[in-house]
Amino acid sequence: MDDNARYQVLRNDEDQYSLWPANLEVPEGWHAVGKEGTKDECSAYVDEVWTDMRPRSLRERMDNAAS
Numbered sequence: 001m002d003d004n005a006r007y008q009v010l011r012n013d014e015d016q017y018s019l020w021p022a023n024l025e026v027p028e029g030w031h032a033v034g035k036e037g038t039k040d041e042c043s044a045y046v047d048e049v050w051t052d053m054r055p056r057s058l059r060e061r062m063d064n065a066a067s
Contacts, residue, residue, distance in 0.1 A: 004038075005021060005022075005038075005039070006021070006022040006023070006036060006037065006038070007019045007020060007021060007022055007036065007037065007038070007039055007042045008020055008021075008022045008026075008032050008033075008035065008036040008042070009032070009033045009034075009035040009036070009042050009045055009046060010026060010027075010030040010031060010032055010033065011030065011031055011033050012029055012030050012031070013029065013056070014055035014056045014057060015050075015055070015056040016050075016055060017033075017046045017049070017050045018030065019039060019042050019043065019046070022036050
């Protein structure tokens, strides 16, 4: 990754996050979350919001198994 480039934060349907160059089209299966900035700014945002690394489908299965 280029430290001087602009990035955007993407999230997929499993609530997993990724940094993506802001000047490129968002790939299929991913959605922009509205955060754009430097690599460090976007990484800090992801660190703040992505607190459970498990995919959403796994979290849901584990929650259903527990109840």
